[in-house]
Amino acid sequence: MKDTDILKRYGRRSPDKLLEKLRLLELSDKSIKIMKLRYVDKIPFKQIPELVGCEERWMFRLHNKAINKMINMIDPLDFL
Numbered sequence: 001m002k003d004t005d006i007l008k009r010y011g012r013r014s015p016d017k018l019l020e021k022l023r024l025l026e027l028s029d030k031s032i033k034i035m036k037l038r039y040v041d042k043i044p045f046k047q048i049p050e051l052v053g054c055e056e057r058w059m060f061r062l063h064n065k066a067i068n069k070m071i072n073m074i075d076p077l078d079f080l
Contacts, residue, residue, distance in 0.1 A: 035063070037051060045063075
C-alpha cells in the first residue's frame with residue numbers, strides 16, 4: 001500500500017488524529033492546508049493550488065515534503 005493510500009484511509013477514519021499529527025510535524029500553515037484538503041476533504045490535486053494560492057509545482061513540493069516527514073512519524077496503530 002502506498003503512503004498516500006494510507007493517508008487517505010487515515011483521513012477518512014481519523015481526520016482529527018491526522019490533523020493533530022500534521023501539526024506536530026511543524027509544517028507551514030500552507031502545507032497543513034494542502035494535506036487537509038487532499039486527505040480529509042478529498043479535494044483533487046488539480047483544485048488545491050487555487051484554494052491555497054500557489055502554483056501547482058510548489059503545491060507538489062510542499063505535499064512531498066509533508067509526506068516524507070509523515071512517513072518517519074506515523075505509527076499506523078495510532079489510527080486503528
